[in-house]
Amino acid sequence: MWGAKVKTPVDMPDDMLKDAVKTTIEKLGECENFDKDGNEVVASLKKYMDSRWTPNWHVCIGKNFGSFVTHETRCFLYFYYEINQDNKAVMMYKAG
Template structure:
């Protein structure tokens, strides 16, 4: 008899915690599933590490394009060391975290088709 191991919520939380520690990010506020958070952290770290000269605009653009491509429009990303915000976001699509001395806000807004 083969018993398949089920992934529990604690497994996901442990995995998320290990990724956070490994990529050296700090979650400030999250309303986003763990797998999407991990995707955001990896995308941010990959972009940050690949740039010869850091550009917050380039990082924000890369993250926005990646999330638009994978999760559909309309994602927004703000990257900086000092900013304030007040945004409306789609449920389950908000992440505010820090990495190095940067703060990254990633969120999705609902898209409505224009009616005539």
């Protein structure tokens, strides 16, 4: 979807899903060195999701990871995106 490998089941409405994936791709594309500037990308995505879809969003980006989180219904997303031949795992969820 939109260049990302979204893992199922997706617990997010389609409009929110599209916005989250496209915004993540945009912000990762602007980042030249993720190892150096990755925290800024994550903070920027969290701030965007909080302002666009109401607080309290949590954003994790890394190589590959597992998780067990409690989240609000219809507010969870996990996907992979390849940028510059480097796969990034992205997890976003709303809790709080």
